[in-house]
């Protein structure tokens with residue numbers, strides 16, 4: 327199966343925070359008191375141009391939500407490998423005016439044509455080509471609707487103002503960087519199947535190369551139409567017609583009413599407590615919040631800071647194993663299936679799972695039932711924003727695998743996602759991330775495929791942070807380790823750089839980045855019965871920002887594994 331590993335350069339925990347920034351207040355806050363509003367704005371995202379676009383909009387008088395539109399749309403332009411307006415995402419918002427947290431679900435939906443049978447080959451096996459390449463792999467996009475929704479409900483500026491930086495960059499172009507070139511190389515055969523894709527990525531006759539400029543005039547025009555006409559600029563009219571025609575030309579089936587009928591959903595975020603932190607995170611159709619609530623509440627039974635690395639890793643892994651097992655069985659779109667969220671996230675259930683953990687013996691995943699599976703890859707994108715009013719955004723958006731389905735609809739610049747692979751297209755058959763599912767996550771017309779995207783906030787008496795990451799099924803454990811690191815007192819840049827480990831029940835193995843576990847820790851874990859892959863390629867691309875309310879400082883952290891990311895802080899203009 328396709329393993330789309332992306333070799334990102336790795337920096338150790340205490341790496342010099344080349345792209346982090348800290349803003350010290352002009353006058354320290356009086357000791358013991360917390361400030362009501364931050365001293366400026368902070369943005370962390372996976373590309374310097376998207377962070378700069380967000381700051382441009384803040385300078386123009388926008389709030390965090392306007393900035394989120396600018397960052398999101400710019401990422402769609404400069405990181406087509408990871409996300410785009412042909413895909414979807416989740417936006418977790420904190421509205422300082424009302425104090426309300428809201429989860430904007432802009433996940434793609436299944437078209438009616440996407441029956442389970444449509445994804446099987448003649449032998450009844452999963453047709454992998456259909457599930458990850460071309461029109462059948464694409465769900466109805468949600469991201470454009472999210473941008474419209476953010477502008478209408480939460481922003482201060484017109485949508486077209488917030489989209490202006492992305493439109494400019496799409497039209498004028500931006501320098502191609504190594505990850506785009508490498509990703510193209512690994513998806514080349516698929517990308518070059520489609521005439522719309524060739525027109526964008528082979529405009530000069532050769533594949534994208536570092537140092538060249540990628541210009542996307544059709545995408546600029548599509549974003550302009552979105553800015554001028556709002557929802558109808560994408561989901562009805564000329565763009566919609568071209569999307570439908572392209573899906574049809576390549577052998578897929580979407581209906582006009584499926585595009586025009588797309589709606590974002592506002593959901594209550596999932597909230598729970600962990601050691602003095604209020605955690606606000608992603609509800610279904612993400613599996614991330616439920617899994618994190620399970621894992622953190624299991625772990626609350628121990629003081630992790632007092633444990634040696636092997637014991638700590640053992641307990642964290644055992645908690646992960648149990649949460650990922652439940653993900654497989656119970657999680658899906660709550661508008662279509664009953665997800666027992668209250669039970670799965672209850673303290674009592676966590677206590678029961680905790681009691682099943684042996685202090686120094688791994689529980690083989692086979693005893694929790696299931697099948698082994700392949701893993702992983704490394705796209706999708708996250709950004710985090712806090713503004714000077716205390717508004718916050720934690721957003722993760724995606725086209726799923728590298729360059730999504732590979733299909734650009736001619737004349738639109740829109741690269742369609744391959745999110746359909748996140749459904750359990752064939753019960754019990756692992757998807758590209760090695761995670762599987764059953765009835766709860768079976769495809770159905772209008773249903774949203776289960777996600778691992780976990781945009782989150784954590785807040786204590788003294789600190790607020792927004793955090794999130796890409797990484798497929800590893801997103802949940804990336805965010806989880808980030809929260810544990812904040813709890814250990816690390817700063818945002820250290821949180822982003824932290825070496826990673828992961829366990830997802832199946833396959834029954836601890837994945838660890840090279841250097842994440844010391845050799846003696848690996849030995850101790852093996853003695854407890856764990857299988858450890860101790861030198862995997864680095865993964866993830868965590869972007870986090872934090873406001874230290876007590877010291878009144880803002881700080882951002884960007885993942886050093888991604889050399890083009892940027893965290894930046896801008897002081898509020900003095901009043």
Ligand code: DON
Pocket residue numbers: 702703704705706724725726727745748776777778779796797798799801
């Ligand atoms: O929603 C999800 O969980 C996946 N489609 C995210 C894909 C992803 O993170 C790809 N990168 N590794």
